[in-house]
């Protein structure tokens with residue numbers, strides 16, 4: 001048998017989502033279950049307002065957690081728990097949909113710029129119907145650790161060098177970092193035993209221990225082989241920036257229907273039925289106005 005590859009690369013693919021948002025999908029349904037416990041990473045960095053202003057009007061989620069991380073601009077949001085706010089540049093929102101949340105997410109420019117990412121983290125069977133919750137943090141709440149000269153890590157979730165990120169109650173307890181390397185820097189990140197690990201390039205370029213320095217570049221998704229215990233990065237001559245994420249696989253069956261991810265088709269069918277009947281939300285506020293699109297067609301949001 002040939003040796004397993006050390007890593008696999010996936011270029012992000014342009015996709016239309018929500019009410020007409022043009023974004024790049026780093027990975028998603030078609031890679032299932034390679035990124036377990038993660039389901040999807042969407043890169044919605046965009047230059048032209050017409051590519052994102054339509055946004056993601058009212059839609060449901062169940063059975064997952066989402067982590068929205070912004071670099072520029074903001075995402076204005078509201079949800080069925082009565083919350084409303086903004087995820088701002090450098091800040092993060094994590095949301096545990098659990099038994100069900102209905103929300104809207106509308107990207108807006110700030111000083112002409114808008115861009116961010118949304119990572120979907122699967123919930124294990126025993127937590128799929130937990131009570132929904134979410135938390136939102138601005139840039140100042142995310143610690144930036146200089147791990148060595150020329151290597152900075154913003155710790156969104158998880159831990160590095162004794163510094164724990166502010167996003168703490170994600171069931172899968174992932175490491176989710178935004179890493180910046182100066183030109184030609186070599187940098188090693190340990191991977192927790194039993195965790196999968198992947199990186200997504202956002203600017204510049206870097207290589208791993210292959211001698212090349214261009215394995216990862218903007219909008220390249222790289223997934224490492226199971227059992228990888230550490231990653232040795234070598235930044236290219238313009239430096240590199242990438243998202244690093246790592247988590248313990250759930251290894252459970254996945255039944256994925258758009259914004260709802262359960263274990264069985266029966267659970268999916270039930271979720272859609274409840275949504276149509278208006279019983280999807282288990283507690284508190286009623287289904288917000290505008291959940292359904294006019295013309296009788298139900299709008300399912302993203303994915």
Ligand code: FE
Pocket residue numbers: 056059061103105301302
């Ligand atoms: Fe959503």
